[in-house]
Amino acid sequence: MSLAISMINLSQRLEVEMALRCKHGDLAVIVGEYPGCEANIGRIVQVRGPAHLSEQCGELLCWVIRPISRKKMINLYIPDILISERVTWKSDIKLPDCWLLPIRPPEDEKDTVEIESLDLKRHATSTA
Numbered sequence: 001m002s003l004a005i006s007m008i009n010l011s012q013r014l015e016v017e018m019a020l021r022c023k024h025g026d027l028a029v030i031v032g033e034y035p036g037c038e039a040n041i042g043r044i045v046q047v048r049g050p051a052h053l054s055e056q057c058g059e060l061l062c063w064v065i066r067p068i069s070r071k072k073m074i075n076l077y078i079p080d081i082l083i084s085e086r087v088t089w090k091s092d093i094k095l096p097d098c099w100l101l102p103i104r105p106p107e108d109e110k111d112t113v114e115i116e117s118l119d120l121k122r123h124a125t126s127t128a
Contacts, residue, residue: 020097022063024049030065032099034076044068044103048089051097060096064089 022028026047033040045065054062065087067073072084075093087093 020051020061022047022051022097022100022102026102026104027068028065028100028102030095030099031101032096036080036082037074037076040073043071043073045095045100047100047102054094056094057096060098062094062096063100065093065095065100066091 024047028045028047030040030043030045045067047063047065049063051061051063053059056062066089067087070086073087073093074082074084075087075091076082085091
């Protein structure tokens with residue numbers, strides 16, 4: 001078995017075992033960031049897998065990310081160097097899964113609308 005196939009299998013097992021939020025190819029909102037990079041919170045990024053443990057993410061399971069817009073991101077480089085730059089896949093910027101909130105359509109069979117009846121009291125109006 002090739003190394004690439006075994007890495008993909010490991011990633012699939014980790015996703016199931018660790019109940020990761022994101023999946024390869026997802027769009028996600030950044031909901032957490034490193035100190036100094038908080039301006040990135042709220043940005044939409046694309047996620048590329050497989051998810052893996054990385055020293056860059058403090059030994060958390062992380063994904064390689066790329067913003068969907070060309071707007072620069074603030075990135076932290078060791079030791080404590082902040083750089084504002086455009087991020088591409090080649091930049092190899094990683095964020096932990098727990099700092100990403102996936103954007104997905106609702107499941108096909110799941111009803112997302114609930115009908116509620118509201119008890120509205122109407123005031124009597126006089127007609128003169």
